[in-house]
Structure formats: structure tokens, C-alpha cells
Amino acid sequence: MALTREEREQFLAEPHVAALAVNVAERDRSPLTVPIWYQYRPGGDIWIMTGPNSRKGKSIAEAGRFCLMVDRVSPTVRYVSVEGPVISTVPATRERLVEMSSRYLSAEKVDGYVDFALKEHGEQVIIHMRPQRWLSSDLGEF
Template sequence: MALTREEREKFLAEPHIAAFSVDAGPGRAPLTVPIWYQYEPGGDVWIMTGLDSRKNQLISAAGRFTLMVDRLEPTIRYVSVEGPVVETSPATLEQLWEISARYLPPEKVDGYVDFAWKNHGEQVVLRMRPEHWVSSDLGQV
């Protein structure tokens, strides 16, 4: 059964690892990889990636991307959201800390952020405006 707007936005706001997909060009299937993301209900979704990464190059060419998050327990539930990139900006240390704190245990955040900021190269934040949603909870019958 499809989720209501409130249910799908609440689910997307939880810290799931997303399957990220973007058009990879002629003769190629979409690039699909796991990614951290940030979302608050009613707002834009944002991700962080390397300025020179393949993901960023493909997103720049396509102008949009898709995220899909799911769970298996207590019921199989998923939300997929797709939309246009509405902003690209240099990543800040605060944004790196925010997204890291979403996914890592508190005692690991500072060490990871310090390492990533020094070693991952220049990062960008891409904001996507949710335009198309697909969702379901297969336990709601």
C-alpha cells in the first residue's frame, strides 16, 4: 500500500543508507551506489560527493538524480524520490559533521570528520528538490 505524504517524508527523514542512481549516458545503465543523505520533511534532499567524482560529473550532465531507501523490519517499506538538482555548492565542515553524525556512532564522528576533511579532497553539496515519489509498505494490507 502506498504511503501517505506524511509517512513517506518521515521515512525518508530517517537515517537510511540510500541507493543513489543517476543517468550514466548512452549505452550505459544508470550509475547506482550507496550514499549518505540528509532530509527534513518538506525540504530538499542533499548529498555530498567529491567535486571531481564520477557521481558529480553525471549529476551535472543529467541535472537530476534518484534516491531509494528501504527497510525489511517490521515490514518491507520503501521510498523512492527523484527530482532536479536545485543547488550545488562547496561543502562546509559543518555539513560534513552534520551528515557524519547522522550515520556514525557519536564517538566516531570527530575522528571521521577530521580524516575525511583532510583526505577526501574538495567536496560539493548537491540539493535535489523531490518531484516524483514512489512508496509502499508491503505489510499494510
Template sequence: MALTLEEREQFLAQPHVAAFSVDGGEGRGPLTVPIWYQYEAGGEVWILTGRDSRKHRRIDAAGRFSLLVDRIEPTIRYVSVEGPVTRTAPGTPALLREMSARYLPAEKVDGYVEFAAKNHGEQVVIHMRPERWVSADLGQV
């Protein structure tokens, strides 16, 4: 059973770890990896990634990417969203903190932000406008 617009936006707004996917380039399958993301209903999705990462290079080349989030309890539900990149900007400590706080317990955020700032290199924030949605809730399957 497909989800309504409101249901899929609410589900995507929850802090799921997404399967990120982008065109992998000539002769390769899609680049697909787990990723943290941020989304508020009705807005754009954004991710943080390394400025020099393969993800960033492939997004830059393709101009678009996809995210898939799912769960298996209390029902099997998923939302997939795909769309064009609307803007890319330098990552900031504030955005890193916001993303970290979405996924980590409060007492772990400072340590992770410090670790990421030292070890992940320069980051970029990439915004995507949801254009195509696929969603379902399989009930009590």
C-alpha cells in the same frame, strides 16, 4: 500499499543509507551506489560528494538524480524519490559534520570528519527537490 505523503516524508527523513542513481551516460547503465543523504520533511534532499567525482559529473550532466531507501523490518517498506537539482555549492566542514553525525555514533564523528577532510578531497553539496515519489509498505509480508 502506498504510503501517504506524511509517511513517506517521515521515512525518508530517517538515516537510511540510500541507493543513489543517476544517468550513467551514453552506452552505460545508470550509475548506482550507496550514499548518505540528509532530508527534513517538506524540504530538499542533499548529498555530499567529491567535486571531481563521477557522481558529480553525471549529476551535472543529467540535472537530476534518484534515491531509494528501504528496510525489511518490522515491515518491508521503501521510498524512492527523484527530482531536479536545485543548487550545488562547495561542501563545508559543518555540513560534513552534520552528515557524519546523522549516521555515526557520537564518539566516531570527530575521527571520521578528520579522515574525510584529509582523504576525500574537495566536496560539493548537491540539493534536489523531490518531484516524483514511489513508496510502499508491504505490511507483514
């Protein structure tokens, strides 16, 4: 059964690891699909953080849009897929990295991860996507 707007937005707002998919400009290549952390609040835009010169960052810049898919298998099999255009790309900040890390990590691990990420990941940008097309379903229990 398809989810209602409220159900799909609430599900997307939970801290799932998403599969990001974006078309790549290279011939004879499938779309790039990688796991990623994301941030979303119901009714708002989605944002992700990545390196501007990473394959992912370059592909998103070229395509101007991307898709996220999140799922779970318990207590029911449920998924939400959302696709839309990039509406802005801005430099990442420590505050946004803390916000994202706090969504996925326990409080005692956030500072250590943030220090590591700032040192090891290099320059990062925040890419905002406006949800435009949604697919969702709850397949029940199996």
C-alpha cells in the same frame, strides 16, 4: 500499500543509506547506482555530499537530476523512492560534514570520521535536490 505523504517523508527523514541512481552520458552504460548518505527534513529538499570530479558528481551535473531509494526489511518491508532536479551545488563545509556524519555515526566516532574525510576525500560539494516524484510502499510483514 502506498504510504501517505507524511509517512513517506518521515521514512525518508530516518538515517537510511540510500541507493543513488543517475543517468550517465556514456554510451552503452546503465545508470550509475551507488550507496550514499543523505540529509532530509520533511517538507524540505534533499542534500548529498560528493566530489565534484567523481563519476557521480559529473553524472549529476550532466543530468541535472538524480533519484534516491531507501528501504528496510523490518519490522515491515518498506521503501521510498524520490526523484527530482538539482536546485543548487555549493562547496561543502566542515559544519555540513559534521551534520551528515552525526546522522549516521555515534557521537564518539564523528570527529575521527570528519578528520579522516577532510584529509582523504578531497574537495566535496553539496548537491541539493528538490523532491518531485515519489514512489513508496509498505508491503507488510513477510
